[in-house]
Amino acid sequence: MRHLRRLVACGAALALGAGASAQSESGEAAPARVECASDAPCRVDLATFIGWRVFQAQCATCHGADARGSTFAPDLTQRMRGMTQRNFFAALDQGYFGPQSTMPPRGRDPNVAPYYDELWSFLRARATGALPPGPVERLPNPSAREP
Numbered sequence: 001m002r003h004l005r006r007l008v009a010c011g012a013a014l015a016l017g018a019g020a021s022a023q024s025e026s027g028e029a030a031p032a033r034v035e036c037a038s039d040a041p042c043r044v045d046l047a048t049f050i051g052w053r054v055f056q057a058q059c060a061t062c063h064g065a066d067a068r069g070s071t072f073a074p075d076l077t078q079r080m081r082g083m084t085q086r087n088f089f090a091a092l093d094q095g096y097f098g099p100q101s102t103m104p105p106r107g108r109d110p111n112v113a114p115y116y117d118e119l120w121s122f123l124r125a126r127a128t129g130a131l132p133p134g135p136v137e138r139l140p141n142p143s144a145r146e147p
C-alpha cells in the first residue's frame with residue numbers, strides 16, 4: 001500500500017467515532033466519513049473506499065468515474081437524491097429497464113452483490129455532496145493501535 005505510511009502517521013490526529021460501516025437497527029448504513037484536504041485525495045472510511053473501488057470496476061464504464069453519468073447512463077449524483085437504500089438495492093438486484101436504455105441485473109454477480117452496502121455508502125456520499133469528485137484514499141482504521 002503506497003499511502004499506508006502517511007495514513008498511519010495521520011492516525012493520531014483523528015478523533016473518530018465508532019465503526020464506520022456500522023449498521024443501525026433499521027438496516028440503514030451510517031453516513032460515510034469523509035475528510036478532505038486541498039492538496040490530496042479525500043480520505044474515506046473503509047466501506048466507502050470499497051464502494052468507490054467496486055464502483056470504478058463495475059459501474060464507472062456506464063455511470064462515469066465520479067458517478068456523474070455518461071451519454072447513455074444517468075448521473076447518479078442526481079438520480080440517487082431521495083432514493084431509499086431499499087430502492088437502490090432493488091435496482092441493482094433487478095436491473096433497470098428504462099425507456100431508452102437498460103442496466104443489467106447484478107443480484108447474482110459475485111463482483112457486485114456482496115458490496116451493495118459499500119456502493120450505497122460511496123454513492124450517498126457523492127449524491128449528498130459530502131464527497132467531491134475524484135479518487136479517494138482510505139482513512140486509517142480507528143481501532144488500529146500504532147506500535
Ligand code: HEC
Binds near residue numbers: 060080102103119
Ligand atoms: C451497462 C451500463 C451500466 C452499468 C455497468 C451500470 N449501470 Fe446503472 N444504469 C444504467 C442505465 C442505462 C440506467 C438508467 C436507465 C434509464 O433510466 O433508462 C441505470 C440506472 C441506475 C440507477 C437508477 C435506478 C433507478 O431506479 O432510478 C442506479 C442506482 C444505478 N444505475 C446504479 C448502478 C451501480 C451501482 C452500478 C454498478 C454496480 C451500475 N449502475 C452499473 C447503466 C449501467
